[in-house]
Amino acid sequence: MAFPMNVFGMPNFRRVGQSTIVLECEAPSISMQRRLWALAREARGRPHIAEAVVGAGNLTLAFDWRAVDYETLRGELESAWEHTNGENVSERTIEIPVRYGSGDGPDLQAVAQACGLPETRVIALHAAGSYVVAFVGFLPGFAYLDGLDERLHLARRAQPRTRVPAGSVAIAGAQSAVYPFDSPGGWHVIGRTTQRMFDPDREPAALAQPGDRVRFVPV
């Protein structure tokens, strides 16, 4: 898709349905993602904004369309974008202990085979990565982690599982993640953690927030 280039790297704005506005970056990058996190945080404090959800190179705001005019909101967001930089996001590092392989990581062997690497090498590469939380979605506390070693990039499982246990550490595409709850899932499960990724009694409830760094520590 071709969009006119903009010197400010202005995202494309689009209304989806009655009550959401989507900002999409045509050339996603970590610096664009940082600006999206920062703009999302700022937008949550605005009146008539119900939700501000960052995705992969995009931001969606749910707004009260009966109370605020779309074009007005769009104008405000365009000017907010120009004043947003992503310098002040979290630089926290979260360590997640992982038991790799066998019953805890039923796909480790298949991943090793598909990548043409010994299992020990898959574990070493996964644990050596310095990951960044790109966004949180899908399930409560499910953090999409950028930074997976290129040698471990694989398409999702051809047959998704109907039940992936809570705490499963998994990879798919260029990302890694931890399943916070028992749920269906199509990622390759290579290990498991006892770390609680989501706890409604904690503030914030999701352990990993956008911008946090994550390291996996074999135990």
Place this chain on the structure above:
Amino acid sequence: MSSRAIAVERAGLQSLVVDRGRFGLRHQGVGWCGAMDSRSYAIANELVGNAKDAAAIEVVLGDVILRFDAPARFALAGADCAAELDGEPIAAWSAHAAQAGARLVLRRPRAWMRTIVAIDGGIDVPLVLGSRTTDLMAAMGGFEGRALRAGDRLGLGPANAAALHAPVAPPRLDVALRTIAQPLADHLFGRWWTIGHESNRMGYRLKGDATPHGLGMMPSRAVFPGFIQLPPSGEPIVLMSDAQTTGGYPLAGVVVEDDVWMLAQAPIGAEVRFVEYGG
């Protein structure tokens, strides 16, 4: 603990404590999980003089027995379950008064899927992240984060003094859902779709004369109840109350907010269609 309570004697297929929803946390992956039939939920609370966000019980396909420990007033909205209060038939879409010890019986409805039972004062369960609604995936909110079971005892909030509202006429259920077109709308409009068996509170999976597409996955982005996703098979998934917060399937349309409740009331196997909404 409040002293007024109701006891669940028969829990039915899936009865949940619900409210409008858990808002403002989709960026942490937390879904709304509000009443599937938001319209009946609002009507039932109004009938009994409750606050707009009072927690109520949403029942699927009836087959429920509740016993009131103390005098209470309640209202029924949604699927007509030929309800009886202590053996006496009572009307749907209206409010009633129950004596201490009274039993409310809901039978399997002939039409529609879900019935809201709102009780004055609301169901008194703890607020979790700002809402009393049940999130089944995260096992939080509602009554212990799960569907009700026989033997559960639910506390009630303080009785309100509001006069009972007069019965209302049921809203009309129209299976032509007004929908705002999205890029793959051609795959959606102009044909009938059947509600598939795998449909649930997260999404309604539709079967029919589907046209596959080759677009594959898009970069993940936020999705909401009412969004219609189109997997490569071309068989639409309409996201519902418990929908996940992000997704990567391309969109075919967005059902207008006022119409989503109608899909929640259409049973498995029913036929629906989408009509373009331009406004």
